[in-house]
Amino acid sequence: QGTRYDQERLLRKSCTLYVGNLSFYTTEEQIHELFGKSGDIKKVIMGLDKVKKTACGFCFVEYYARADAENAMRYINGTRLDDRIIRTDWDAGFKEGRQYGRGRSGGQVRDEYRQDYDAGRGGYGKTVQCQ
Amino acid sequence: AGQPHKRRRTSEPSEIEERLESLICRVGEKSNSSLESNLEGLAGVLEADLPNYKSKILRILCTVARLLPEKLTVYTTLVGLLNARNYNFGGEFVEAMIRQLKECLKVNMYNEAVHLVRFLSDLVNCHVIAAPSMVAMFENFVSVTQEEDVPQVRCDWYMFAFLSSLPWVGKELYEKKDAEMDRLLSQTESYLKRRQKIHVPMLQVWTADKPHPQEEYLDCLWSQIQKLKKDRWQERHILRPYLAFDSILCEALQHNLPPFTPPPHTEDSVYPMPRVIFRMFDYTDDPEGPVMPGSHSVERFVIEENLHCIIKSHWKERKTCAAQLLSYPGNNKIPLNYHIVEVIFAELFQLPSPPHIEVMYTTLLIELCKLQPGSLPQVLAQATEMLYMRLDTMNTTCVDRFINWFSHHLSNFQFRWSWEDWSDCLTQDLEKPKPKFVREVLEKCMRLSYHQRIIDIVPASFSVLSPANPVCIYKYGDESNRSLPGYTVALCLTIAIKNKASNDEIFSILKDVPNPNQDDDDDEGFTFNPLKIEVFVQTLLHLAAKSFSHSFSALAKFHEVFKTLAESDEGKLHVLRVVYEVWKNHPQMIAVLVDKMIRTQIVDCAAVANWIFSSELAHDFTRFYIWEILHSTIRKMNKHVLKIHKELEETKARLARQHKRRDSDDDDDDDDRSSDREDGPLEEQIERLQEKVESAQSEQKNLFLVIFQRFIMLLTEHLVRCETGGIDVFTPWYKSCIERLQQIFLQHHQIIQQYMVTLENLLFTAELDHHILAVFQQFCALQA
Numbered sequence: 060q061g062t063r064y065d066q067e068r069l070l071r072k073s074c075t076l077y078v079g080n081l082s083f084y085t086t087e088e089q090i091h092e093l094f095g096k097s098g099d100i101k102k103v104i105m106g107l108d109k110v111k112k113t114a115c116g117f118c119f120v121e122y123y124a125r126a127d128a129e130n131a132m133r134y135i136n137g138t139r140l141d142d143r144i145i146r147t148d149w150d151a152g153f154k155e156g157r158q159y160g161r162g163r164s165g166g167q168v169r170d171e172y173r174q175d176y177d178a179g180r181g182g183y184g185k186t187v188q189c190q
Numbered sequence: 191a192g193q194p195h196k197r198r199r200t201s202e203p204s205e206i207e208e209r210l211e212s213l214i215c216r217v218g219e220k221s222n223s224s225l226e227s228n229l230e231g232l233a234g235v236l237e238a239d240l241p242n243y244k245s246k247i248l249r250i251l252c253t254v255a256r257l258l259p260e261k262l263t264v265y266t267t268l269v270g271l272l273n274a275r276n277y278n279f280g281g282e283f284v285e286a287m288i289r290q291l292k293e294c295l296k297v298n299m300y301n302e303a304v305h306l307v308r309f310l311s312d313l314v315n316c317h318v319i320a321a322p323s324m325v326a327m328f329e330n331f332v333s334v335t336q337e338e339d340v341p342q343v344r345c346d347w348y349m350f351a352f353l354s355s356l357p358w359v360g361k362e363l364y365e366k367k368d369a370e371m372d373r374l375l376s377q378t379e380s381y382l383k384r385r386q387k388i389h390v391p392m393l394q395v396w397t398a399d400k401p402h403p404q405e406e407y408l409d410c411l412w413s414q415i416q417k418l419k420k421d422r423w424q425e426r427h428i429l430r431p432y433l434a435f436d437s438i439l440c441e442a443l444q445h446n447l448p449p450f451t452p453p454p455h456t457e458d459s460v461y462p463m464p465r466v467i468f469r470m471f472d473y474t475d476d477p478e479g480p481v482m483p484g485s486h487s488v489e490r491f492v493i494e495e496n497l498h499c500i501i502k503s504h505w506k507e508r509k510t511c512a513a514q515l516l517s518y519p520g521n522n523k524i525p526l527n528y529h530i531v532e533v534i535f536a537e538l539f540q541l542p543s544p545p546h547i548e549v550m551y552t553t554l555l556i557e558l559c560k561l562q563p564g565s566l567p568q569v570l571a572q573a574t575e576m577l578y579m580r581l582d583t584m585n586t587t588c589v590d591r592f593i594n595w596f597s598h599h600l601s602n603f604q605f606r607w608s609w610e611d612w613s614d615c616l617t618q619d620l621e622k623p624k625p626k627f628v629r630e631v632l633e634k635c636m637r638l639s640y641h642q643r644i645i646d647i648v649p650a651s652f653s654v655l656s657p658a659n660p661v662c663i664y665k666y667g668d669e670s671n672r673s674l675p676g677y678t679v680a681l682c683l684t685i686a687i688k689n690k691a692s693n694d695e696i697f698s699i700l701k702d703v704p705n706p707n708q709d710d711d712d713d714e715g716f717t718f719n720p721l722k723i724e725v726f727v728q729t730l731l732h733l734a735a736k737s738f739s740h741s742f743s744a745l746a747k748f749h750e751v752f753k754t755l756a757e758s759d760e761g762k763l764h765v766l767r768v769v770y771e772v773w774k775n776h777p778q779m780i781a782v783l784v785d786k787m788i789r790t791q792i793v794d795c796a797a798v799a800n801w802i803f804s805s806e807l808a809h810d811f812t813r814f815y816i817w818e819i820l821h822s823t824i825r826k827m828n829k830h831v832l833k834i835h836k837e838l839e840e841t842k843a844r845l846a847r848q849h850k851r852r853d854s855d856d857d858d859d860d861d862d863r864s865s866d867r868e869d870g871p872l873e874e875q876i877e878r879l880q881e882k883v884e885s886a887q888s889e890q891k892n893l894f895l896v897i898f899q900r901f902i903m904l905l906t907e908h909l910v911r912c913e914t915g916g917i918d919v920f921t922p923w924y925k926s927c928i929e930r931l932q933q934i935f936l937q938h939h940q941i942i943q944q945y946m947v948t949l950e951n952l953l954f955t956a957e958l959d960h961h962i963l964a965v966f967q968q969f970c971a972l973q974a
Contacts, residue, residue, distance in 0.1 A: 087737050088778060092637040096549040096598065099785075099822075103738070133506060134553045139602045141639065 069151040074101070074128050075121040077150040081106075082141040082179030083114050093140050094120045098127020104158050110165030116180050117160075117167060119153050143179060207246050210239065214250050218264040220517070225264070226434045233271035240279060248286050255287065256294075259305040260499040262312055262358070267431040270316025274442035280318050281445050284310075288448060295453050298460045304351050305499075310447070311355035314362050316432045317439045321366035323447040324359065325374075328352045332374050334452050335381040342385055342974055343461035346408060348452060349381060353411050354495070357488045360415070361423035375419070382412050388971035392932055393466040393541045398583040402469040402485065410467045413486040427489040429519055463972060468536035470576060476525045483524065493524060497533040501554075505546045512557035527569045530558065535573065538595060539588040542936035548591060552598045578612060581623040586929035587936070589627060590814060597634035605635055605647045616651055621812065621922045625655055630814045633657040637778050660776035664732035666725070676725040679703050683729045693750040700726060700751075718760045726751060727768040731783075738782055745786050752792045762797035767806055777815035784819055788826055795893045798823045803900035812926045817933070820897070824938055827893055831886045838879040845872045891945060894938070898953050901931045902962060909959050919961065928965065935969040943973070 078090070087103050094100055099122065106117035122128045128149075136147040162171040164185040173184030182188065217232050218225060236247055254265050273280030287310060294303040310327075313319040334340075334348040352374070356363075364371045387406055391397070394404040405413075418425060432439060473482045483489035497515060504511035515530050537544050538551045559567050577584070577592055584592070600607060615624035636644045636657045644656055665671060666680035682699050691699075705719040726748075734744035745752065756762045766784065773779045787793045801807065802820050810816055905927060912919045935942060942949075954966035 086640070087739060089638060089640075091738060091782065092634075092778065096552075096594075097547065105739070130547055130549065134508065134547070134549045138553055138556065142604055 066151055070149045072125065073149050073151060074123065074125050075119055075150040075152050076128055076131055076147045077117065078120055079117045079146045079148070080143055081114075081116045081118060081145060082143055083116055083181060084179060085114070085141045087118075089140060090118055090120065094131055094135060097130035097135060099123050104153055106160060106167070107158055108165040109159040115160045115166040116170070119150060119158070121153065141179065203242075206239070207243065210236070210243060210247060211250050214254060215258075217268065218261050225431055229264070229267055229271060229431060233268060233275065236272060237275045240276060244279065244282075248283060251283060252286050252290050255309040256290065256302045256305055258503060259308065260496045260503065262305070262309055263428060263430050263432065266309060266312040266316050266318075267435065269313060270318050270432055270439050270442065271435060273316070273318045274438050277443050280442070284313070284319060284445050284447065288450065292453065298458075300347055300462045304354060307351045308355045308358060311359040314359050315430065317442045317444055320444040320446050321363055325363055325367045325370050327447050327450045328374060329370065330450055330452060332377050335377065337455070340455045341461060343464065344455050344459065345381065345385070346464065347461050349378060349408060350411070353378065353408070353415050354491075356415050357418065357425055357492050358428060360418060361425065364419075364423055375415075378412065382408060386971060386974070389464055389968050390466060392936065392965070392968040392972070393464065395466070395468055395539045395541070395585055395588045396580055396583045397585070398580070402472065404466045404468070407465040407467050410486070411491065414488045414491050417486050418488040425488055427483075427492050427520065461973070463542065465540070468539060469532070470535060470573065471528045471532050475572065476528055479525045480523050482528060489524075493529050494533055494536075497529060498537070501533070501537065502545070505550055508550065508553050508557050511554055512561055515558065516561055527562065527566050531566075531569050531573050535577075538591055541585065541587065542939060544591075548594060549598070552595055555599065556602055575611070578624065578627070581627050584623065586926050587933045589623065590817070593627060593630045593634060593814060597631050597638065600635060601638040605639070605643070609648050609652055613649075613651060616654065619922070620654075623922065626812070626922075628652070629655045629657070633777070636660075658775040660779070662732055662735040662772055663775065664772065665728055667732065675706070676703055676721050680725050680729045683725065684733065687730065687733055693748060696726070696748060696751050697754070718758045718764070719755075720764050723755050723761060723764045724768050726755060727765055728772055731769065731772045738779070741779070741783060742786055745783070745790060745792070749790060749792070752787075756792055759797060762793040763801055763804070765793060766797060766801040767804075770807065774810075777813070781815060781819050781822070785822060785826075788823060795823050795827045795889070796896050799893060799896045799900070803904065812923060817930060821937060824893065827890050828938070828941060831883070831890050834879065834882050834886050838876065838883050841872065841876050841879055845876060848872065890941070891948070894942060894945060895948070895953070897934060898949065901927070901934070902953060902958065905931070905962050906959060909961060928961065931962075932965050932968075935965065939969070939972065942969075946970070
């Protein structure tokens with residue numbers, strides 16, 4: 060219960076957003092341009108495949124001011140980047156190691172079991188690919 | 191929230207209060223029953239709850255009057271019904287509203303105060319307030335124009351509050367007190383004739399009067415009221431639920447407004463800025479649909495007011511905002527989509543600044559397109575086309591916003607656009623507004639995607655406007671450059687950095703670089719050596735070119751080297767020059783590097799300002815990214831000053847609290863001693879922070895002075911050249927430059943107000959060319 064309370068408090072004060080459903084080809088520069096529309100960005104940390112160390116479709120965006128992150132949640136969440144609807148969520152804060160995908164193959168968990176074909180995210184899900 | 195607290199008794203009162211608030215806020219929204227029956231029902235519920243929840247109900251009603259002006263007549267009707275049932279409650283409500291109005295005026299909440307005044311005036315229609323007492327209040331408002339030595343913007347507000355209530359209550363007031371109203375209107379006319387309008391050109395979106403003049407807001411409103419009077423105050427657009435209850439309401443006893451004295455002008459009073467009314471559509475733009483009310487019709491005013499109010503109420507929730515806009519009543523009688531698009535662009539292009547963050551408007555328009563896919567995208571395309579056609583006379587700041595909006599919008603729709611329709615711009619000089627606009631849009635589109643995508647989406651003929659491939663230019667990269675001074679050192683550096691050299695190792699490699707500025711090496715220190723800077727910065731940026739993160743890491747790792755090389759002002763300027771040379775194809779990279787270098791104090795804000803006005807950057811001077819960098823730099827400076835100021839205030843507050851603790855009856859010796867020990871450091875801290883604040887404020891002032899000085903030099907040079915050469919002053923470059931100067935004033939007007947005396951005495955003196963002086967005079971007129 061204590062950790063959940065701490066977690067909620069961190070989220071409420073956070074200036075960091077998790078950004079999901081990115082294309083593997085989306086660059087830090089594109090993310091900076093789009094998310095810069097809601098305020099000055101402190102840092103962008105690209106999500107990486109743990110094995111290949113290449114982009115695996117998510118990132119963290121940290122702002123200097125919480126208000127700017129709030130505006131990103133209001134106006135950038137649910138719009139398109141590289142023709143894909145991206146999703147943002149509050150993040151408790153980046154810690155070393157969190158930039159890696161936690162799927163068994165090295166990418167994100169959602170790409171392990173995905174059944175559909177997504178050209179921007181390596182094609183079929185990993186499990187499907189191995190079949 | 192989240193704090194553990196005593197378990198609240200699940201008391202009925204708080205539940206009932208929440209229910210009351212919900213009922214009141216939601217009345218008037220889509221419902222199965224008619225509005226009239228909902229209002230009647232709600233009035234009954236509230237009347238029953240008055241004995242126990244009167245103050246809560248009063249508070250909620252006052253709040254909705256202030257914050258939900260788009261539902262004005264719904265709530266005035268509700269109050270009217272309550273007054274009819276309970277005369278005392280009506281009186282208390284009016285008193286509470288007057289108190290709220292006075293409070294708003296005292297704390298400079300003028301926009302909300304207008305809503306309160308309008309609410310009070312509509313209460314005349316609901317037989318809550320007696321018409322003569324309302325006229326008396328308006329007489330006091332209009333008499334503010336007779337006050338001496340007050341800012342014009344103060345008189346403007348009281349005039350606006352009076353005039354903008356007349357669409358709602360003009361008819362009733364004129365019927366009851368026509369002589370008094372005629373007198374007020376004639377006083378209004380003479381005020382409007384004599385008030386100065388020097389500020390207007392600075393606030394206009396277009397400099398041309400065709401096809402629609404950009405009118406000053408009071409002038410436009412006055413025309414609308416005059417027309418309303420000519421139409422015998424017949425107003426047919428406003429929804430008036432109270433009409434259905436006329437038989438009940440006319441039986442009610444009315445209250446007299448207490449005499450209202452406008453609070454006097456003080457030094458702390460900050461009145462709203464004047465505005466220009468943005469118009470881009472008229473009835474000819476939608477020949478198939480319902481007729482758009484004319485620009486001087488009161489219907490146009492009411493529709494625009496209500497749409498602006500809806501955006502103000504719901505801007506934080508784009509989906510709700512879009513839905514609320516589209517459910518504005520009168521959909522089949524007015525071309526609602528056109529009104530919505532016009533109102534949104536009015537806000538987006540508003541000078542000095544939009545009421546809300548720019549990106550909100552982009553996503554709001556996208557939501558609207560989603561909700562009306564068969565009609566809204568076409569109106570938006572039509573609007574885009576019209577804006578493009580009028581680029582030649584559009585204010586540069588507004589063009590910036592158009593560029594940002596259009597490129598971001600396109601990125602959500604696969605960059606689909608009929609570019610060929612704009613091929614007329616290909617035959618024009620690239621510095622002209624239309625080709626410039628397309629270039630900047632394509633550059634922004636590239637930033638949101640990638641270079642090849644942009645090449646693919648435009649016709650081949652547009653390649654002359656396509657952005658450069660954003661690659662880095664490394665002057666020591668090719669073997670053929672080995673004759674360049676510093677080439678061998680660059681190679682050494684490259685190897686060293688790749689082998690994870692330390693700052694010290696870098697310093698020792700750089701020691702071998704000769705200083706082209708000096709004949710002898712009599713100083714062993716690191717004075718300004720442009721070649722050292724060139725070799726180091728070129729090499730490092732080239733090695734770190736892969737991404738922003740790589741470059742930021744490089745800046746961080748070799749921060750010490752940067753600080754030393756860029757210690758002098760010339761050093762800072764040269765670093766910026768080299769950054770530009772390396773990354774001139776990638777303006778976005780230049781911007782983020784400059785930002786990082788300011789934040790890590792490798793360069794300071796004044797260096798960036800001087801660099802922007804330097805001759806090396808003259809070629810890019812009118813490009814959008816340069817001004818983004820300058821304004822971002824100014825904003826960083828402003829935020830820095832605010833931050834230190836806040837620290838100072840917080841430390842002062844801590845000291846005050848400590849003194850209070852110490853002065854209170856406390857015999858505990860230990861406490862006294864420990865707080866004494868703490869006092870010393872706190873007071874020292876405050877002294878240090880005070881110095882920091884003063885030095886930051888001085889740096890901030892200096893930044894603005896540098897910028898203004900450079901503008902004056904640049905513009906004067908151009909004006910003199912044109913005069914002696916006998917050529918027309920008004921080139922595209924000149925228009926851009928003078929509007930960029932205006933933009934500095936407008937975007938940072940609050941800070942710049944502090945420097946008026948210095949600016950007047952030092953820079954914007956009477957000897958200055960009148961073209962440049964006019965900008966300063968327009969700025970002075972904004973809050974005069």
